[in-house]
Amino acid sequence: MIEVKNVTFSYYEESETDTKNNEPVPVALENVSLHISEGEFVSIVGRNGSGKSTLAKLLNGLIVPKTGVVTVAGMDTVNDETIFDVRKTVGMVFQNPDNQIIGTTVEEDVAFGPENLGVPTEEMHKIVAEAIETVGLTKFSKTEPHLLSGGQKQRAAIAGVIAMRPKCIVLDESTAMLDPIGRREVMSVIEKLNREEGITVILITHHMDEVAMTGRSILMNDGKISFDGTPRELFSNTKLVHDSGLELPQPAYLMELLGLDTGIISPEEAADKIASMLRGGNHVS
Ligand SMILES: Nc1ncnc2c1ncn2[C@@H]1O[C@H](COP(=O)(O)OP(=O)(O)OP(=O)(O)O)[C@@H](O)[C@H]1O
Ligand SMILES: [Mg+2]
Incomplete structure (x- = not known):
């Protein structure tokens, strides 16, 4: 449906480069490829x-795009x-x-x-x-x-x-x-x-x-x-989430505080996991 291939985009023209200081043109997107079905x-x-x-x-x-192709x-x-x-x-x-x-x-x-x-x-x-x-x-x-x-x-x-x-x-x-x-x-x-x-x-x-x-x-x-x-994969990767300036959704954050797997997507799922651990007598440490 949508294909983005090796797309680089800048809001500035090459000619706007500060040639004196040889500053590169700032790019908003760099070599992005993406397929959406x-x-x-x-x-x-x-x-x-x-x-x-x-x-x-x-x-x-x-x-x-400045370079690359977008097809719809x-x-x-x-x-x-x-x-x-x-x-x-x-x-x-x-x-x-x-x-x-x-x-x-x-x-x-x-x-x-x-x-x-x-x-x-x-x-x-x-x-x-x-x-x-x-x-x-x-x-x-x-x-x-x-x-x-x-x-x-x-x-x-x-x-x-x-x-x-x-x-x-x-x-x-x-x-x-x-x-x-x-x-x-x-x-x-x-x-x-x-x-x-x-x-x-x-x-x-x-x-x-x-x-x-x-x-x-x-x-x-x-x-x-x-x-x-x-x-789910994104939320499990707490380091990536934090390093990227994002926050976990509340239920996943709760799991993180409890030291549990954060790869959950709903409050119900978090509640189920915690309840089953409590029933099993496991300590939620
Ligand atoms: N009209 C513009 N002219 C010049 N630079 C721009 C323009 N629009 C965006 N930029 C720059 O391009 C980069 C990407 O901006 P963009 O708006 O795509 O980010 P964003 O992820 O949508 O951010 P936000 O979460 O703030 O909406 C930024 O460095 C921004 O300063
Ligand atoms: Mg924006």
Whole structure:
């Protein structure tokens, strides 16, 4: 579905190099290779400035690699003729919901994308209603978006993206500004899109409990991928987690404090392990 091959990206041109001091051009991504298959639910983590957003923007052609290749469903993102299809295939949801709202009602806002694609009116009503229903905002269809809560606004933004029928959605810290309820609402919509509609999801986040919900986690360090595996594998590697400026999710952190295996992903799992040790008379030292 998505192929990133030996990609290096810099926000600066070679000509901007400080030739006097022979400073190298700072690179945001360095020789990154990555394959994402259809239907995957992938999280991308890493400290501020590690290159997560840069990678996200490369995936739908908002920026193109300096060296290397990014292809989306076989389309090279540098190709101007297919860039429109690339953007339709990979939808993006950003951090601030207020910057993503255009319409005066939720319905109008969600219709913006398909309208631009030239979808006939009849069909558009159906697509828009379905997208709004998927994110659970049907009763707010005629509501002015600015009256919605943060979580509802982000769900409206997601509806706007899914109305374009993308194969993949990239969410760049889309839950960062939300309270726990808003976050849960958005995560449950994303999970449903992946599980029920088979949409590939790429979730950039600093919340490790969200990482635990994904099937695969990619860790960025200094513009490079320093880990690619399951969240369970990531959490078991406490040294890597700490060295990368991340925190374990709470249940795994509890296990770490107890000196136990941190490769768990849910509070229930932690509770089960501790309970069974207590039943077995083992000391949790
Ligand atoms: N528009 C830009 N112009 C110049 N440099 C940039 C620009 N955007 C990002 N960078 C630089 O590129 C590197 C990677 O940044 P990026 O935004 O991809 O990181 P990030 O992992 O998304 O960070 P955060 O967690 O803060 O969102 C950083 O060194 C950053 O300073
Ligand atoms: Mg970012």
